Amino acid sequence: MNTNPNLNIENYIAQAMDQPMPDKNFKSSLRSQLNKAYRKPDKQISSQLNFRPVLLTGLATLVVLFVAFLFFNPNAVNAIRSIFSFIPGVGLTDSTSGDYLIVGEEAVRVEGVTFQVDNGYATSDETVLLLKVSGLTPEMLYTEDEHNLFPKPVYQLLSKANKAIDLTEQGARWDGISGYEIKLIGPALEKFNGEYKLTMTNTPFANPELSPTEIELPLSFNQISDPEIGLPVIDLSLPLPRFEIGENQEHLQSQESIQAEATEIVDPVQIEGIKIVQDTDGTILFGRLSWNDESLSIPRFSPLKVVLRNNDGENLPIDFYPVQEERSSNDLLWLPWAFKTKQSLSSGNYEIAFEGLVERRIKDYPIIVPTEVLNDYSKLKAYEIEIDIDGTSIILSDFFVSQAGGESILSFIIGSEGGVEDAMVFTESFSGLSVSQVDNGRIKVELRVSGPVELSDGSVIIKSIDYRMKEAISKDFVIP
């Protein structure tokens, strides 16, 4: 008997995460394509070379003579060493090539700040480390305006023999005082020894007078037996607050500003904290969507349309920019977003607008249908209920109730001008729910209930509705 108390919750999580099976046609079609493309490897054949005793004796003699030659001739040893050292996996030198993975390192705590490198790798092309820093106080962190006043940390990876390679910051996942992760990248290690230490002159993103300096983190690498397995994906692409441009420094100097103007509020949701980073091939804009109503959530950031306009009212092409901003708490009422323009934006006034954001309203909306309507099929069919959510009108229509074999099915359609995507409906003796898209703006809800369904007393309740906002939310910002 399994007594693991977590098992039950794990079962529920597994079910909540479960996905539909692949389509049978797709599966069989891919299967036959793969079968066509597959060529069986030759079965492993044992060596068919049969050495004769005479040949073996001759070979042994040659080996003895060769070893004796090496023993008495150091120049020959060096020559052979240099030849073999070019062949991966074979050699007489202590350097080896291949891929190495960081062994999960314990965190190091200095003056209350925690530093940790528990992910990273070294290959013949590059060395990549993921540095995690947490526990900084607000006083330690410098403000957005201060970043040019403080020195940037110098990162080095030092071997036991004190040979160093320089590492540079390439990206970060930033969450202010809750902590951050920095991707450090450097050249390949010349000679590989398992034990290293990462040193940094001061704490990144922090005032060096108030935060730890001269930090050392021990690191060790393990060789990966199979390179295909090991290399982790360290894909942090959010630029650092002080992102620097290598070329054309004068024109492309990093610029960053937090716009303080009040958001134009057409909804409890607001665009806030726009940050601007000039890259060589475009401008990166990133910020947050926030809301202050706990009955509201934005299940994901997926507007139907994102518009960026300049002061002349021209729409400027824009792409989503991949960002992974860690949300340290599940109660946070915000979502991150980021975009990149196709060309660098010059100084001026701009407006960004998100149209068709999906909002999830988590609130009980009882469905009440008068008894006289319930008793008349055609009246029920034509009956409509309107729910007003912050000015967005949600219409429930096309009610239908059927009963068979002790089970009732209630179906109805939920629609709104902006479009409805999902809903959760409950009642007592509930036995199942399915939701399907009718058309672009409407969904059909089918609720199964054991016994009769009661629509006159408010016991059937909509628990949440996901709908697209009709109005766009927008914000003006300035590039200085």
Place this chain on the structure above:
Amino acid sequence: MTWIMQADHEHQEDNEALILSVLNGEEEFSVIYDLYVDRIYKYFLSRVHDTATAEDLTSTLFFSVLSNLPKYRHVGRFQAWIFTIARNIFYKHLREVKQIGFEDIESRYSDSTNLENNVSDQELLHQLSTHIKTLNDDEQELLRLRFIANLKFSDIGRVIGKSESATKKSFYRLIERIKSYLEMNS
């Protein structure tokens, strides 16, 4: 709750014998395909939330496995190998489209609705489903690799580049957090 967790993480080494027979040319490649296609597809679907893209990525994965199979050395870690490739294919896809969110049609919780569940189960699943989506990407990936890919902790560790004990620690800490969230909201 009638649903029974299908994952039997600790008894999947047996598959290695089958993998070995494919590598030796004794079995067809379809043996590997049949073993993994459902889990690989579900893994991709849980990341991209779009069946067509999940199918494309699944095809890419299996053709990649087919061409890289000779490079795989039988070290008893085929699952970690195939899901590392899956993860890399997903991130490559992400870099190519650079469009997080535009086509992000969230998979509906009704997809996983089991009609035999009672109200409280349904409520719990809805809460869980909503809550899981608020977790950060690393935490969601940990749950995905455990519950969708059905990997053992040692294999998850290999895929995400952590030790087995660190992976276990993160996993159980996460489960505890989810539990306390549910308790607080129940």
